[in-house]
Structures are given as structure tokens and as C-alpha cells.
Amino acid sequence: MTFRWRDNSIRILALFMAVLLWVYVTNEQNPVTNRTYQIPLNVQGEPEGYVTSGLPDKVYIKVKSPANIGAALRAGDFTARVSLMGITSGERELPVQVAAPPGVEVLQVTPEVVQVQADRLTRKNVSLALSLKGEVGQGMQRGEPVLSPPVVTLHGPSKLLAEINRVGVTVNISGARDTVVQDVAVQTGVQGVTVSPDRVSVTVPVTALPAGELPVRVKLTGEPAEGYVVGDIQVQPASVHVTGPQQVISNLAAVDTLQMNISGAYEDVEKEVVLALPGGTTSVQPDRVQVTVVIDPVETEPPPPAPEEEETENTNE
Structure with a gap:
């Protein structure tokens, strides 16, 4: 059978054109x-x-x-x-x-590709660190705080737990006049790390400070006018109420006033004087006293009596 190129080429060209037409129509329509x-x-x-x-x-x-x-x-x-x-x-x-x-x-x-970091979940026990906010009321003292429990368990990625050595909690004791008992939340502040238990009980003992009655000692500065001296010193009240640690109060003999100036005085000096708070104490009540410093003239010795004149008797003349 002889291949007739002329006749077949026409058929091939027609097929090719039909395919192109189909593609064109298809693309135009869809x-x-x-x-x-x-x-x-x-x-x-x-x-x-x-x-x-x-x-x-x-x-x-x-x-x-x-x-x-x-x-x-x-x-x-x-x-x-x-x-x-x-x-x-x-x-x-x-x-x-x-x-x-x-x-x-x-x-x-x-x-197309994501970078994934994986870390093993683990547990770690850490101690609680307590921070106290404020100060107890005047005349009061706080004892050693007690946390229950004192240790908590952290749960999270090992890399994060390696950086946490303790967890802090805060209790406000401002103005407290009695023992403070609070249930406080425990938070790590680190995302992905949880804590168990998430609340702990904190007890802060608050008791009254020891107190004692101490005499007032007046501190004077300067000298009276010439010819005058300091006589009696009167204080009202003569003793005051001091609060503070027992060891401090036991070592105190008196409570001093701030210096009271009597320079050039020739008559009694009366003044309200503030008390100096002894070191280590917390309060003195009252915190000022009324002081009267008596100024007396210097007493001079009377001159010796004049000798009696002897009478001359001229009886023999």
C-alpha cells in the first residue's frame, strides 16, 4: 500500500487545526x-x-x-x-x-517548610519566696512568716524549668494590728509553665511590741545670764510610755528631750519640748513634754561685820 503524502498531509493539518480550535474555544469558554x-x-x-x-x-x-x-x-x-x-x-x-x-x-x-522546636515536658519542685508589702501598725511587731506548703511543683518544658529556681508570692501587711492569714495565688509569670498547688496559705504573726515607762531627761544648752544659775527643773509628765523590742527598752535609762536653749535667761523658762525617739524603739507617748527651768539669782555672801571701835578713855588726863 502506497502512502499518499499529499492526501494524508491534508488530513493531519485538518486534525491539528481542529485541536487548536478546540483548545482556543475551551480556553475562551473555561x-x-x-x-x-x-x-x-x-x-x-x-x-x-x-x-x-x-x-x-x-x-x-x-x-x-x-x-x-x-x-x-x-x-x-x-x-x-x-x-x-x-x-x-x-x-x-x-x-x-x-x-x-x-x-x-x-x-x-x-x-513550604516549618521550623519546629520540641521540648520534653517535665516537673520540678521549687521553694516559695515571700515578699511582705508595707509595715505593721504602730506599736506592733511581726513574727516569722509561715507558708503552707513552702514548696510547689512546676510543670512545663524542661528548658523553661531550668531557668526557674523559686517562685514568689506577696502579702500586704500594711497597718496590721493582728496576725495576718491570707490565701494567695501562686503564679510563675512564664507562659507554658503551670504550678501545683496554684494557691498557698501564708500566716504572718503580728503582736504588740513590749512597752515600758521611762523618766524624761531634759537636755539644756547655753547658760543663764550672768549672776543667775539653773535651779529646779520640772517636767510634765515626768515619765513617758515607750514601745519597742524588749532588749532595747531594757537597756534604756531615760528618754531625752531635744536640746532646750536657756542662753541669757534671768527668769524661769517654760517651753513645750519634743522628745527624741530612742534608737531601736517605735514610739514614745506622749511625744513632747512641758518643761519649766527655774532660774535663780546667784546668792552672794553678806559682808563681814565691821569691827567695833574702841573707846578711848582719857580719864587720866
């Missing part, structure tokens, strides 16, 4: 389009006893499809996932896998 979607990233196979970070919540995908398919596409038609199966502590790059409906081609995934 063109290929590109679309971009944001879809959630699903995590699969996360190992028990580990915590991961670095994974984005969503990824972007660029897809190509015929117009009739693309018009009906929604973000929910695609799935993106990353598998953590077999992951251990440390960093690892993992591919993002995207599934698309039939007739849709995925052109690009952003990001």
Missing part, C-alpha cells in the same frame, strides 16, 4: 485561573510528653484550576498538615503537605 487561599495548618502525630513551638496557625497556598472549578473553590476545600511523628527534643525542619480537590494544581505553599 480559562485557567490562579487563586490564593489562607488555610489552617493541622498538626498530626504530636508525641505525648512533648511540647512544640514555632508552628504557624495558617499557611498560604497558590493554586491553578479551570475557571469553572475555581469559581466554586473555598478555603475549606484544601487541607494543610505537618506530621510530628517521631519528633524528639531539639529543632527540626518539617515539610507542609497540602491536599487539593481533583482538577486543582497547587503551585506554591508559603511556608
Whole structure:
């Protein structure tokens, strides 16, 4: 059989033109389009006893499809996932896998690879550190605080737990006049780390300071006018109420006034004088006294009596 090139070439050309026409008509009626979607990233196979970070919540995908398919596409038609199966502590790059409906081609995934950090979950016991805010009421003293329990258990990634050596709690004792008992929350301040128990009881004993009655000692400065001296010193009240640690009060003999100036005085000096708070004490009541300094003239000795004149008798003359 002889191949007739002239007749067949016409048929081939006709077929080629028919295909081109079909492609043209198809593209005109149903063109290929590109679309971009944001879809959630699903995590699969996360190992028990580990915590991961670095994974984005969503990824972007660029897809190509015929117009009739693309018009009906929604973000929910695609799935993106990353598998953590077999992951251990440390960093690892993992591919993002995207599934698309039939007739849709995925052109690009952003990001294509995710950097995952994995750390083993562990536990650690740490002591509580108590901070007291404010001061107890006047005339009161606080004892040694008691925490129950004094130790808590942290739970979280081993890398974070390695940086925590204690957990602090705060109790306000401002103006307290009785023992303070509070149930306070324990917080680590570190995201991803929990604490058990999350509340502890704190007891701060508050008792009255020891008190004692001490005499007032007047401190004078200067000298009276010439010809005058200091006589009696009168104080009202003569003793005051002092509070403070027992050891401090036991070593005090008196409470001094601030210096009272009597320079050049030639008559009694009366003045309200503030008391100096003895070191280590917390209060003196009252905190000032009325002082009267008696100024007396200097007593001079009377001159000796004049000698009696002897009478001269001239009886013999």
C-alpha cells in the first residue's frame, strides 16, 4: 500500500487545526485561573510528653484550576498538615503537605517548610519566696512568716524549668494590728509553665511590741545670764510610755528631750519640748513634754561685820 503524502498531509493539518480550535474555544469558554487561599495548618502525630513551638496557625497556598472549578473553590476545600511523628527534643525542619480537590494544581505553599522546636515536658519542685508589702501598725511587731506548703511543683518544658529556681508570692501587711492569714495565688509569670498547688496559705504573726515607762531627761544648752544659775527643773509628765523590742527598752535609762536653749535667761523658762525617739524603739507617748527651768539669782555672801571701835578713855588726863 502506497502512502499518499499529499492526501494524508491534508488530513493531519485538518486534525491539528481542529485541536487548536478546540483548545482556543475551551480556553475562551473555561480559562485557567490562579487563586490564593489562607488555610489552617493541622498538626498530626504530636508525641505525648512533648511540647512544640514555632508552628504557624495558617499557611498560604497558590493554586491553578479551570475557571469553572475555581469559581466554586473555598478555603475549606484544601487541607494543610505537618506530621510530628517521631519528633524528639531539639529543632527540626518539617515539610507542609497540602491536599487539593481533583482538577486543582497547587503551585506554591508559603511556608513550604516549618521550623519546629520540641521540648520534653517535665516537673520540678521549687521553694516559695515571700515578699511582705508595707509595715505593721504602730506599736506592733511581726513574727516569722509561715507558708503552707513552702514548696510547689512546676510543670512545663524542661528548658523553661531550668531557668526557674523559686517562685514568689506577696502579702500586704500594711497597718496590721493582728496576725495576718491570707490565701494567695501562686503564679510563675512564664507562659507554658503551670504550678501545683496554684494557691498557698501564708500566716504572718503580728503582736504588740513590749512597752515600758521611762523618766524624761531634759537636755539644756547655753547658760543663764550672768549672776543667775539653773535651779529646779520640772517636767510634765515626768515619765513617758515607750514601745519597742524588749532588749532595747531594757537597756534604756531615760528618754531625752531635744536640746532646750536657756542662753541669757534671768527668769524661769517654760517651753513645750519634743522628745527624741530612742534608737531601736517605735514610739514614745506622749511625744513632747512641758518643761519649766527655774532660774535663780546667784546668792552672794553678806559682808563681814565691821569691827567695833574702841573707846578711848582719857580719864587720866
